[in-house]
Amino acid sequence: MQPKASVIISTYNQPEWLYKVFIGYEQQSFKDFEIIIADDGSANSTKILIEQYKSETDLTITHIWHEDDGFRKTKILNKAIKASASDYLIITDGDCIPRLDFVEKHLHLRQLRCFLSGGYFKLPKSISDQISRQDIENQNCFDIDWLVSKGLKKTFKTNKLSSSGLKEKLLNKFTPTKATWDGMNASGWKKDIIAVNGFDERMAYGGEDRELGERLMNYGIRPIQIRYSAICVHLYHERSYKNDIALNLNLEIRKTTKSKKIIWTDYGIVKPS
Numbered sequence: 001m002q003p004k005a006s007v008i009i010s011t012y013n014q015p016e017w018l019y020k021v022f023i024g025y026e027q028q029s030f031k032d033f034e035i036i037i038a039d040d041g042s043a044n045s046t047k048i049l050i051e052q053y054k055s056e057t058d059l060t061i062t063h064i065w066h067e068d069d070g071f072r073k074t075k076i077l078n079k080a081i082k083a084s085a086s087d088y089l090i091i092t093d094g095d096c097i098p099r100l101d102f103v104e105k106h107l108h109l110r111q112l113r114c115f116l117s118g119g120y121f122k123l124p125k126s127i128s129d130q131i132s133r134q135d136i137e138n139q140n141c142f143d144i145d146w147l148v149s150k151g152l153k154k155t156f157k158t159n160k161l162s163s164s165g166l167k168e169k170l171l172n173k174f175t176p177t178k179a180t181w182d183g184m185n186a187s188g189w190k191k192d193i194i195a196v197n198g199f200d201e202r203m204a205y206g207g208e209d210r211e212l213g214e215r216l217m218n219y220g221i222r223p224i225q226i227r228y229s230a231i232c233v234h235l236y237h238e239r240s241y242k243n244d245i246a247l248n249l250n251l252e253i254r255k256t257t258k259s260k261k262i263i264w265t266d267y268g269i270v271k272p273s
Contacts, residue, residue, distance in 0.1 A: 005086050018046065018094040064083055074208050099230075113192070117182060202253060
């Protein structure tokens, strides 16, 4: 049967972090989802981890891989979208551990002709390294007191981890942060993403996810802010693939998308014949 959601997780050579992410999806309160790994050319260690985890868990996991040829996240994400079996897609990263209600929140808050813009909470390397299987199973890594005991400083951002009920709704409504398509935590209807032709594969690192959201908005899909509702913790990593040339190209593409109200990209899932 068709799953209620397809969780598409992008990854590149981070099997240790991906392992922790898998544990997070094992804990989900809502179980009817598939996982599709959008692998941008990882070495064999990632494949070994995925095959081992598939044999040890009830999670439904599909591994979509292409050869390493630089940062091609948008291309592998488009392949994963095509491979997805659900009509609702949750897109996140392989270094983001989901809270146990992550999938449930996305499905509960979804609306027709809308996409959801979720939040994430960045952790320093020292805490990222310390998180164990038990800490994920017990949800310690989402508990502020536990995080503070490991050296985290309390800030306004820790409200992401502690808000619920009315406070959660008010913070979502009044946050000054705009609702955008963020690749670490966003979701939408597959038919809407297909209608704008998915991700623009010209784009390397830097705003490549947001450009999809901007085309969705041009198409009439309304963004909904849920950064205080659907929560994941973002494990620390370097960004060696960041470069100014790619960033400037991405900015130009996004500028054109917004100024010309572009809906469709010729560099997406469907290519011109």
